[in-house]
Amino acid sequence: MDSLVAVEKEVDKALDLFENFYDVIDQDINKVIDHVVSIMNDLAKIENDQTFKLSADDSVSMCKEQVRDFIKRYSEKHKDLHANISKIGKVIDKNFVPDYGNLSQINLIDTPEKKNNLNMAICEHLLRNGHLEACETLIKESNLNEKIDEERKKPFVRMNYILKKLRDKDVDPALEWCQANSKELKEINSNLEFNLHRLNFIKLVQQGTKAQLEALKYARNFAAFANDCSKEIQKLMGSLIYMTTGLENSPYSSYLGPELWQEIEEEFTKNACKLLGLPVECPLYICVNAGSKALPALVNILQVMQQTQVGTTLSKDELPIEIDIGQKYRFHSVFxxxxxxxxxxxxxxxxxxxxxxxxxxxxxxxxxxxxxxxxxxxxxxxxxxxxxxxxxxx
Ligand SMILES: [Zn+2]
Known part of the structure; x- marks a missing residue:
């Protein structure tokens, strides 16, 4: 934090100088331009009149002097500005440890097989996040065509399409997916299909009395979930009473918040990943996050080891110190x-x-x-x- 404050102070200083510079230079340049223009006008008028030639010569040399002086002043100011900007670079170098090279183990990825695995992990990350084009390029450039074929990409493409539609508040593609995978979803006790129907139903209730009949008809979809979700179904039916006055000022106003839509995206991703046999969070994302969290402690211990000249006698798979990066990143017990x-x-x-x-x-x-x-x-x-x-x- 101190490092950031130190850099910010220098940046603010440079920005102030810049602002001042621009304010003054604009005024000064305008003054010079006005002067030059007025001399040009005068010269045009007296072109054929030899009597004024002498005084005109004086004016021109005065103007020249003024421009020269102007250029000199501003090139000096520019030098000052430059000094301030390069100072920002120095402060950044001083406050942030730039060299993480010592911490990385390049030999961890030293065989074609390991390189392939890394590229596969990156591809999977890109596919999960819907960056299909970038993924295609990586597949081509790293010769992964055989490992990641169209069949493997398909579920990700579909998943991203459904997520995009959910963001546009369209639940139909997700419902279709649920119906196509109903057996598997039942096995993992998923409530996704019910929650999607719930959102569609709330959308109808929100439309007010004109959609009353449609909402009632739609409620038939809840019949299949009567055993597991009876409490929530009762609540949804209760919301029908407020169709005329609006849900906003009713005890059911929580149905209108953005949370339900955020939750459904998460729930769908969780379910889809489970069915695909993938972890809910992208492994690459977890690795990078965990690494970033552990990095400051590793940088510190490395500095201490270098200063005290304690060589590392630890094996490659072992960290020199225990680093707690939080419960979220604890996946299994250690011995x-x-x-x-x-x-x-x-x-x-x-x-x-x-x-x-x-x-x-x-x-x-x-x-x-x-x-x-x-x-x-x-x-x-x-x-x-x-x-x-x-x-x-x-
Ligand atoms: Zn024993």
Whole structure:
């Protein structure tokens, strides 16, 4: 925050100078132009009159002097302005750490297969967000034609079309989608179809008495949901009483807020992703967000490590410090080995001993350095064969 304030101060200073510069230069230029024009007029008048030639020469040289002086003054002012602008750049460099290069591990994406996976993740992100054209270009340029064919794109194209229509307050394409996927939606206990009908119904109630009959007819669509949504259906029927006076000043005014429409977009995306076997939030988006949140702490620890010249002895998959980036980004439990005090990884997974105690695979190998057939649990007296330990999955 302090960094931003420092930069803002310099920007404000430069902007003030600019404003001043433009105010004054406009007036000065106009003055010079007026002067030149009046001399030109005078010269035109006295062209053939030799008596005034002498005084005219004087005026011209005076004018020349004035223009020269003007140019000199303003080139100096311009230099001042430039100094102020370059100062902004220096303040930015001073206040923001520009080098994140040390933090990235380029070798993480060092094989064609990993590169492909990254490009696939970007393509999926673009498809999810409806940037079809950008996705097409990436597919072409990264030779992903075989992996992302038309069939794979189709559901995303449809999803984006439905979302766009929902934003225009048209629920019909979404309803069609629900009917086409009714079996799968039932399996995941989705209320999407009912909520879409609800929005259509509210739209009719909003139109007032002229749509009364239509609203009543439309209410038949709720019959299929009578078991699961009876309370909400009763509420919707209650809103019919206010068709003549308007819902705005009724106890049902909450139906008119933008929230229901925002919620339906989220609900549809959630359902569609679930049916497609995709996580609700885009994995790439989550990665970038989580990375950005963790970055300041990593920059700090890197500076400390460099200043104190502590080399990193940590493995590639392990962070030098624990960084809490919030509950939202916690997807699974982690295991830290109580003996080696290391977080488990794919190559060093947690192992459960027959007594129930859990240690990491590396710790187990260390206990069994001599290759004995039996080892003793470090936490209880149970003796056992290291081969009896079982890998655990969190
Ligand atoms: Zn034990």
């Amino acid at each position: 830290s080995c109580p003996i080696l005090r290391q977080q488990s990884t794919d190559t060093n997974p947690p192992m459960k001993l027959i007594c129930g105690h859990v240690i990491s695979k590396d710790a187990l190998s260390k206990l069994n350095l001599s290759g004995k057939t039996r080892i003793k649990c470090p936490y209880c007296p149970v003796e056992q064969s290291p081969n009896d330990a079982r890998q655990m999955f969190f």
